[in-house]
Amino acid sequence: MAEKSSETMKKIVSLAKRRGFIFQSSEIYGGLKACYDYGPLGVELKRNVKNAWWRDIVHKREDVVGLDCSIIMHPDVWKTSGHLAGFSDPLVDCKNCKERFRADHAPEREPGSETTYLEGGKSSGKKVKGVVGEQGYICPVCGCGDLSDERQFNLMFRTSLGPVDPMQELINHIDELSGLDKNARKEKVAEIINKSAVYLRPETAQGMFVNFKNILDSSRVKPPFGIAQQGKSYRNEITTSNLTFRTCEFEQMELEFFVEPGTDDEWYDYWKNARLNWYKSLGISEERLRLREHEVSELAHYAKGCSDVEYFYPFENEEGEGEWGELEGIANRTDYDLTKHAEATGKDLTYFETETKKRYIPYVIEPAAGADRATLAFLCDAFCEETVTDAKGNEDIRSILKFHPRLAPIKAAVFPLVKKDGMPEKAREIVDALLDEGISTTYDQAGAIGRRYRRMDEVGTPWCITVDGDSLNDDTVTVRDRDTMEQQRMPVSEVIAFIKSKLR
Ligand code: GAP
Numbered sequence: 001m002a003e004k005s006s007e008t009m010k011k012i013v014s015l016a017k018r019r020g021f022i023f024q025s026s027e028i029y030g031g032l033k034a035c036y037d038y039g040p041l042g043v044e045l046k047r048n049v050k051n052a053w054w055r056d057i058v059h060k061r062e063d064v065v066g067l068d069c070s071i072i073m074h075p076d077v078w079k080t081s082g083h084l085a086g087f088s089d090p091l092v093d094c095k096n097c098k099e100r101f102r103a104d105h106a107p108e109r110e111p112g113s114e115t116t117y118l119e120g121g122k123s124s125g126k127k128v129k130g131v132v133g134e135q136g137y138i139c140p141v142c143g144c145g146d147l148s149d150e151r152q153f154n155l156m157f158r159t160s161l162g163p164v165d166p167m168q169e170l171i172n173h174i175d176e177l178s179g180l181d182k183n184a185r186k187e188k189v190a191e192i193i194n195k196s197a198v199y200l201r202p203e204t205a206q207g208m209f210v211n212f213k214n215i216l217d218s219s220r221v222k223p224p225f226g227i228a229q230q231g232k233s234y235r236n237e238i239t240t241s242n243l244t245f246r247t248c249e250f251e252q253m254e255l256e257f258f259v260e261p262g263t264d265d266e267w268y269d270y271w272k273n274a275r276l277n278w279y280k281s282l283g284i285s286e287e288r289l290r291l292r293e294h295e296v297s298e299l300a301h302y303a304k305g306c307s308d309v310e311y312f313y314p315f316e317n318e319e320g321e322g323e324w325g326e327l328e329g330i331a332n333r334t335d336y337d338l339t340k341h342a343e344a345t346g347k348d349l350t351y352f353e354t355e356t357k358k359r360y361i362p363y364v365i366e367p368a369a370g371a372d373r374a375t376l377a378f379l380c381d382a383f384c385e386e387t388v389t390d391a392k393g394n395e396d397i398r399s400i401l402k403f404h405p406r407l408a409p410i411k412a413a414v415f416p417l418v419k420k421d422g423m424p425e426k427a428r429e430i431v432d433a434l435l436d437e438g439i440s441t442t443y444d445q446a447g448a449i450g451r452r453y454r455r456m457d458e459v460g461t462p463w464c465i466t467v468d469g470d471s472l473n474d475d476t477v478t479v480r481d482r483d484t485m486e487q488q489r490m491p492v493s494e495v496i497a498f499i500k501s502k503l504r
Pocket of ligand 1: 244
């Protein structure tokens with residue numbers, strides 16, 4: 001019988017911690033909700049994902065240039081982009097267990113239908129029956145239908161810039177504030193806070209729009225061309241879950257591709273296919289990958305079209321069967337952003353084509369991916385278990401991360417068959433030669449060779465190179481393939497070329 005997705009996910013979470021891929025942030029202090037740290041192997045995996053993206057999107061193309069913007073930008077950027085007014089989630093409080101949750105993520109139920117839950121949301125609470133309200137959903141924690149009205153909650157993290165501490169300013173005005181009525185007090189508090197308020201960017205994209213003119217003026221680009229950026233973004237997400245899938249601090253890999261209006265549909269199709277194929281080219285199983293075109297009702301007001309590349313993650317849901325989750329969104333943002341920034345700043349953000357004398361504000365096709373979600377998808381997709389039988393007929397479970405070699409945190413492991421007779425020295429020489437070529441390699445001489453293979457399979461190392469007695473005489477080694485477990489003998493002098501050919 002196929003294993004439940006939730007069981008698979010538990011194994012992946014456990015492996016991720018045990019082998020140093022992903023740790024809970026500040027774990028020795030009890031952890032911090034939805035914040036994670038990448039361990040020694042996780043940081044390599046994520047870096048390889050980001051490098052693969054940068055190589056394919058920027059280095060391998062002549063029509064894309066890179067950018068690295070500051071995380072804190074002028075606060076008016078977020079006014080213009082609409083994030084200050086509109087970037088919010090509908091929040092609801094459960095009157096029974098007091099949980100605050102996102103209305104759009106709550107389990108849907110028929111209004112008026114019956115629902116049962118534990119009083120106070122406590123396991124010791126009495127089982128009671130209630131009714132689902134007009135909203136048509138229940139509390140995701142206790143199942144109660146007695147909920148507050150929805151309130152909008154802005155997702156941007158606010159902080160302050162400069163020598164003025166807004167808290168101190170409020171204290172300085174405390175007498176004045178207490179003399180005001182509720183609305184006037186609210187306005188005064190906002191005025192004090194907004195004097196020094198800045199925001200951690202919720203997306204990297206706006207950096208590309210506000211630098212559009214700088215890049216046109218300083219580089220030899222002309223539409224169709226793209227500006228690419230990777231970097232941290234921050235959203236005060238209320239519902240966070242499933243390891244690094246939805247967190248408050250995450251990394252994005254975004255491309256804003258500027259095209260002549262009228263050619264946008266063609267480029268939209270081009271990027272949808274290119275981005276779907278990118279994940280396939282790095283080994284993600286086709287059956288767990290899909291492109292989902294948004295319904296018109298789902299589209300942001302500025303978008304002409306939007307499609308998500310989705311991956312079937314092994315997350316626990318009500319059926320325990322896993323669920324489709326967004327890896328990346330590809331949107332046709334039209335000329336909305338450049339037009340709005342031009343209006344707000346009075347700067348000319350048009351492009352003038354000298355040959356045709358045409359002037360226009362380019363349309364933008366935006367493939368916006370998440371580095372953490374992609375890393376998690378590659379990790380989940382690579383995980384598998386196989387039953388293997390040893391020479392004595394004993395069965396064992398082999399746990400493997402079948403990463404694409406380009407993504408594997410460690411590319412090769414070198415083992416001396418035994419810890420004597422010059423084998424460790426020979427193995428060390430091979431490690432040094434591989435490291436010199438920039439191939440991340442590890443040395444392991446601890447325990448039986450079979451156990452060393454298992455350790456490397458579990459972290460996804462594609463090749464294990466073993467130095468044995470013959471190696472000292474004929475300068476050959478065995479190279480074992482992680483996925484097939486087949487071994488081939490080859491001269492030491494060919495190992496580097498062999499690995500490089502596979503990584504290309
Ligand atoms: N500029 C467009 C934009 O930011 P988005 O769909 O909100 O679009 C793009 O974000 C990608 O960033 C998502 O497809 C996802 O991979 C990643 N992402 C967004 N919010 C995230 C979160 N809270 N945690 C992890 N990744 C997130």
